[in-house]
Amino acid sequence: MQKKKTKIKVLLADDHHMVRAGIRQLLASAKDISVIAEAGDGREAQSLIQKHMPDVAVLDIQMPNASGIEVTRWARAHLPQIGILILTAYDDEPYVKAVLQAGAHGFVLKTAGADDLIQAVRDVHEGKSVLDPSITRKLMSSFFTVTGKKETIALTEREMDVLRLTAKGFTNKAIGVQLQVSNRTVQGHLAHIFAKLQANSRTEAVMRGVSLGLVPKVDE
Structure with a gap:
């Protein structure tokens, strides 16, 4: 008998309820992903990460009480085994560099397709690095x-x-x-x-x- 695969446990943090609902619905469409908790601000995200120990935390950058970048720094310092995927509408170079320097495993824009988001969660869970192609092009020129x-x-x-x-x-x-x-x-x-x-x-x-x-x- 084939052993049933364990679902990827995801924590979702975004201060906009409707946005969270939409992202949760997209992730729930994947049979191998389970959204186990939701947070409306950075402080709540930290608390729920400690409580539920998700495989991957999907974080917005701009959140009250603690930004996604601050939560990322905290998670990398205290719970480095948890994958961090930043999902945001901001693609400005300073934001991207701050996210990378904080130690996030991935950076995906909210304009990404459902399949891209789902694959990003899978890739981060597997220890891979994920960067939105449009962001990659921006960063390429800055390294010269x-x-x-x-x-x-x-x-x-x-x-x-x-x-x-x-x-x-x-x-x-x-x-x-x-x-x-x-x-x-x-x-x-x-x-x-x-x-x-x-x-x-x-x-x-x-x-x-x-x-x-x-x-x-x-x-x-």
Whole structure:
């Protein structure tokens, strides 16, 4: 008898009730996703995250009491195993960079299709990085110098291997299997990559790597 798959537990936080209702309905249409709690502000989101321990927290950026960015920082510091997906109407570069620096695993616009949102939740749950294609295009140009020339970044051969596998969406564990090294070794390589690329998250490192020609451009 085939074992029944456990649903992905999602917490949804947005200060607009009608928006939450619509997003919840979209996510509920996926058989492998279950919205287990809803929050109307950032403080409530933190409380419910601690109480329900969701697999993925889907957060709006602009919320009373604590923004989605503040909740993300808090979650990364206290509950790093929980996936964070920012779902927002804001695509301004400062917002995007703040989200990436806070450590979110994904950033999707509210204009995204239902299938894109559902897949984003699945990808974040699997440890992959998710970035809306339109945001990717905006960030690409910002990673160039003022003169338009690309910076020279020296990564070791093994760091290049780790960066390329990260760009393909592999988790640390999967990268370790591919390269036949421990999870701790992969984490060490990623720390060096982050420092050299001046990145604060996997997504930011991949985007910078793409802009510098270190890894192939992601499909839009």
